[in-house]
Amino acid sequence: MLGPLEGSCKVTTLEISDILDAVRNGAQATSQDVVKLLSAEGREMEELFAEAREVRDRQFGKHVFAYGFVYFSTYCHNNCTFCYYRRTNSIDRYRKSPEEIISLAADLKDAGIDLVDLTMGEDEHMYADDYSELLEIISGVKKLGISIMASPGAVKKEAMPKIKAAGVDFYAVYQETHNRDLYSKLRLEQDFDFRYNQRVWAREAGMLTEDGMMVGLGESMEDRADAILTMGAEKCEQIRCMTFVPQAGTPLQTLEPMDSYMELKSIAVMRILFPDRFIPATLDVEGIEGMKSRLDAGASTITSIVVPHRHLAGVAQPEKDIESGGRSVQHVFDLVADMGKRIATQNEFRSMIDKLEERIRPKP
Numbered sequence: 001m002l003g004p005l006e007g008s009c010k011v012t013t014l015e016i017s018d019i020l021d022a023v024r025n026g027a028q029a030t031s032q033d034v035v036k037l038l039s040a041e042g043r044e045m046e047e048l049f050a051e052a053r054e055v056r057d058r059q060f061g062k063h064v065f066a067y068g069f070v071y072f073s074t075y076c077h078n079n080c081t082f083c084y085y086r087r088t089n090s091i092d093r094y095r096k097s098p099e100e101i102i103s104l105a106a107d108l109k110d111a112g113i114d115l116v117d118l119t120m121g122e123d124e125h126m127y128a129d130d131y132s133e134l135l136e137i138i139s140g141v142k143k144l145g146i147s148i149m150a151s152p153g154a155v156k157k158e159a160m161p162k163i164k165a166a167g168v169d170f171y172a173v174y175q176e177t178h179n180r181d182l183y184s185k186l187r188l189e190q191d192f193d194f195r196y197n198q199r200v201w202a203r204e205a206g207m208l209t210e211d212g213m214m215v216g217l218g219e220s221m222e223d224r225a226d227a228i229l230t231m232g233a234e235k236c237e238q239i240r241c242m243t244f245v246p247q248a249g250t251p252l253q254t255l256e257p258m259d260s261y262m263e264l265k266s267i268a269v270m271r272i273l274f275p276d277r278f279i280p281a282t283l284d285v286e287g288i289e290g291m292k293s294r295l296d297a298g299a300s301t302i303t304s305i306v307v308p309h310r311h312l313a314g315v316a317q318p319e320k321d322i323e324s325g326g327r328s329v330q331h332v333f334d335l336v337a338d339m340g341k342r343i344a345t346q347n348e349f350r351s352m353i354d355k356l357e358e359r360i361r362p363k364p
């Protein structure tokens with residue numbers, strides 16, 4: 001995007017359509033502009049979504065991308081206040097064997113999914129012995145010939161080149177908020193900079209990265225605008241927003257949940273400001289029912305597709321629509337076709353990833 005002085009005009013007025021016009025003409029949106037866009041209601045909100053769809057379609061055409069989700073260990077040594085899997089929550093947990101994980105990934109690949117997202121809590125078992133089991137799992141899945149995202153939490157800098165070498169394309173680690181004070185209340189005893197640097201180190205090692213924000217946790221409008229602009233400036237190839245879903249047994253279990261409009265508007269604003277990024281339409285907040293509204297807000301990528309009947313969980317919605325097959329590959333593909341779109345083939349997606357990886361390849 002052009003800098004403020006390079007654009008054809010600097011955004012100064014506060015009308016939503018004026019801001020959209022200015023951005024379309026190359027101006028850089030300010031934090032105030034983003035707050036204004038996020039405040040859109042009624043007709044103006046529809047205008048925001050329509051603009052986001054147009055930008056998305058210009059960027060990706062009829063293609064939508066589909067990521068399978070394999071939450072392979074729900075053990076975690078952290079105690080995030082918003083998370084069901086926090087250390088002190090007494091819940092049933094599981095850890096899948098490398099063989100089972102590889103077989104799940106193979107099912108996803110055969111079903112035509114573009115990428116497998118290997119996610120875990122910060123499981124001591126996986127962190128032991130310099131992440132040896134995690135690396136074994138990643139290389140086993142890579143041998144299937146499928147693109148991989150890893151979401152293993154915050155690891156030592158030294159691990160990044162090994163994770164890349166094992167076959168990871170995308171490293172996902174979400175700051176949740178870029179307000180340090182709020183962060184310290186959410187990710188208890190987790191250093192802000194250490195988490196931020198995960199994406200810097202992953203990129204240095206040659207991996208694409210994803211950052212994400214959550215809404216509904218007491219953040220201000222300015223915090224949301226700041227998160228969006230910071231995620232854009234970080235140059236992460238994928239950026240996301242998820243609405244907080246209260247979890248039983250956690251300190252925030254009684255926090256009044258928000259509806260999904262702020263997430264939808266955040267998706268639209270991210271799309272309009274940063275047209276070329278992958279932006280998820282997660283099934284992990286409102287299940288399969290929430291897929292269309294997210295795509296209609298400008299998302300490009302359906303995430304949290306889960307294989308049924310394999311005792312797998314989601315993160316924000318541990319069970320929703322999983323065993324019924326509502327979050328299964330076939331069901332998602334059918335719904336996408338009903339929208340006049342098509343899931344990119346693995347080859348189509350791979351050639352996009354290859355180009356992006358080429359851009360960040362470490363210099364010898």
Ligand code: SAM
Pocket residue numbers: 082083084119120121122151152153154172173174176212213214242243244245246247315316
């Ligand atoms: N444990 C790793 C980590 O925290 O980075 C990877 C998985 S973590 C479970 C993935 C993300 O799910 C979190 O960063 C957060 O954005 C989201 N999440 C967790 N609990 C949530 C909740 N209750 N509502 C909405 N999103 C949630």
Ligand code: MD0
Pocket residue numbers: 069117119149150151172280282283284303304314315316
């Ligand atoms: C999702 N449940 O995409 C997944 C998760 C981790 N990389 C992603 C939050 O909704």
Ligand code: SF4
Pocket residue numbers: 076077078079080083084085086087120121122153
């Ligand atoms: Fe653990 Fe991730 Fe949940 Fe935090 S968000 S408690 S790190 S699984």
